[in-house]
Amino acid sequence: MTETALSDETALSDETALSDETVMNKEFESGQLLVEVLTASGCGRCQKAKALVKNVVDEFKKDAILYREVNVVEEIDYAVKLGVMRTPAIAINGKLAFPVLPSVIKLRQAICECLKAADGKYLADK
Numbered sequence: 001m002t003e004t005a006l007s008d009e010t011a012l013s014d015e016t017a018l019s020d021e022t023v024m025n026k027e028f029e030s031g032q033l034l035v036e037v038l039t040a041s042g043c044g045r046c047q048k049a050k051a052l053v054k055n056v057v058d059e060f061k062k063d064a065i066l067y068r069e070v071n072v073v074e075e076i077d078y079a080v081k082l083g084v085m086r087t088p089a090i091a092i093n094g095k096l097a098f099p100v101l102p103s104v105i106k107l108r109q110a111i112c113e114c115l116k117a118a119d120g121k122y123l124a125d126k
Helices: 020-025 044-057 076-082 104-117
Strands: 033-039 065-071 089-092 095-098
Touching: 033 044, 033 104, 044 065, 044 104, 089 104, 095 104
Parallel strands: 033 065
Antiparallel strands: 033 089, 089 095
């Protein structure tokens, strides 16, 4: 994934996490979808969730989706705000979309629906 501008002064690469404050203030580019995997260290299923979400996100144009991994221990306030009760969980645009790991098909459908709501401009393949 290439760098995506957050503002004139801030950039995000796929190895750099958005801050909790940035997410809550929705300072990412309008029209982009924010997909977050909420995980905990030592969680075996969380590794599977990260791989599943990254694979689905990679099916879309690179500038369509911002991917973020959230460690619920490090960002407990954000996890509580979302209503996360266990890991892994998946949030889309700052809302808990999947409290448990979904199938690839269900995740893809949810992302497509959100992108269609944003005029569908990011639905084409890379």
